[in-house]
Amino acid sequence: MSKQVLAGAALAAVLAMSVAPAPAEAAGKEKCYGVAKAGQNDCGNLAGTHSCAGQSKVDNDPGEWKIVAKGTCKELGGLSKKEAKAKYKAENS
Secondary structure, eight states: OHHHHHHHHHHHHHHHHHHSOOHHHHTTEEEEETOOOTTOOOSOOTTOSOOSTTOOOSTTOTTOEEEEETTOTTTTTOBOHHHHHHHHHHHTO
């Protein structure tokens, strides 16, 4: 009986994680592309050349992003993911 209880609890935990909002969204934040300074990006880039924070090579690369307060990206001169993809594609064609 205890194995069934544990299995049920594990399943409930997995399901709860899959419907929970991402931490950035939950905190009223969003990804903003093109505003990270060199070495200050928050994670991987659009090009897929790295997958970690702090690895951007130039300031304001449209393929790099930072988490910012929701609604402030445009004020910072940043781009949405869709806009960043389009700009990155145009610059690298």
